[in-house]
Amino acid sequence: MSPMRVVTYAILIAAALFFLLPVYVMIITSLKPMEEIRTGAMLALPQNPSFEAWSIAWSQACSGVRCEGVAPGFWNSVQITIPSVIVSVLAGALTGYTMSFWKFRGSNLVFAILIFGAFVPYQILLYPLVRVYASLGIFGTVGGLVIVHSIFGLPLTTLMFRNFFVSIPTELFKAARVDGAGFLRIFWQIVLPMSAPIIVVTVIWQATGIWNDFLMGLVFGGREAKPMTALLNNIILSEFGERRYNVEMAATFLTALVPLAIYLLSGRWFVRGITAGSVKG
Template sequence: MPAAASNRRPRAMLRPARIGIYFFLITAAAFFLLPLYVMLVTSVKPMEEIRLGHLFGLPMKMTLEPWAQAWSQACTGLQCEGIQGGFWNSVAIVLPSTMVSILIGALNGYALSFWRPRGSNALFLALLIGAFVPYQVLMFPLVRAFASMSLFGTLPGIVLIHTIFGMPVMTLLFRNYYSTVPRELFMAARIDGGGFWRIFVQLMLPMSLPIIVVAVIMQVTGIWNDFILGLTFAGRDHLPMTVQLNNVINTTTGERLYNVNMAATLLTSMVPLVIYLVSGRWFVRGIAAGAVKG
């Protein structure tokens, strides 16, 4: 009987459905990885090899000089200091924007799930609508409003913009997550004398680690990859890395340095890529723990 089962197992693995699944997965992976491969091999080739036109060929003489040039020497307009300034600007924008938007979203979700003040359903509907309104249609009134408050073109202004646009989605995530928490647990904390802030800090936040990981990944990657808001609201002194990348690619004097452009692109995408590779499993766990329930 075991021998017969072992004889049937290889044939089961070669079923047409299984072959089709593997073919689809391999094709999809190649489709998404091919541009990354081209960028990577181009970024470590000298220009002499790139001129030969072998787009998919491995480098014959590998060099990291394009990476060093993209980081500290590439021209972004009139300045030739690379994209390192944009990196630190992006860090200065992402950290407070992520923390503040997640904190406000957690408080909103907690209040809408357990305390439910008067008009909470209407408030949640308004926040839900705000999560799906394209921010491009709000650009002009926001520019006028921020200019009147002297926030336009400043670091607090771009942080506030990302906090505002992140708050509806964060509220939706945390409300749906807290709706899966048994209400009896909240009532027991109330009976023990817990108030709004004590229950939130000592009970809800420690239970919220899975959804906090999801929120951090979403906010960090979304804010880091943003271009239009940073270009519009950050001002010349606080341009994020994506805007600096655009300036590097579009600033050409003579020959276009494709290896430097590819290296700058990879450097810009490094933070979101590392975050997904490191915390992708936690992201899936957070989603499964209730991020899309409710």
């Protein structure tokens, strides 16, 4: 054990404790009854652990006048996230493929404008989008949120796929053209099967970003299509009288459970995808 390794392990342990301590507090607080929470022993283990707060947070906690817990928001988030990820990843892959192998006059300008859209603050686009959605009759719907997330995710997914495709030898593309393969055949049979690392990266990135989104869900979700994050905010803010910290912690952890599971189960693929070329170019 060299001094440098000791320092490295010390920094890693300190960083792990820094990030894991709030998770620990959330979990043990959600398992305590309010009598134990009032004692102020925040780090103490629960004496009589119970999952009652989790049950209340899932199906009974009140968001405004509705006392249905975060369960409706969970299913809304699932319906929003899955199609949004599929559409944005496929559209980004197709656009990045076009910008890499099928360049046309002005393609660099189009790509620059597309990437510039990733740096435009979402807040300045909210009011015009709300007006457009209201006129089209899709405001407050799951489909409207899918369109929003797909559009705003396109610049980043295009950039990631284009940077990855730059690392693919152009000889493969030229050989396929000589053999008579066309635009879609090259994409589906040659380019896309080679893009598994960057597909994993973009899927993880988009899935966690869309699931954790609050602003778009709050603005475009309306009354019936609010995602889990918007319902969590309403549950915490609409409590009156005694604040049930155990219920709030349980609801918060339930909301964060899906992104945590995604990173725990596929985090190593995320790192592999990045090192395989997603930041090259």
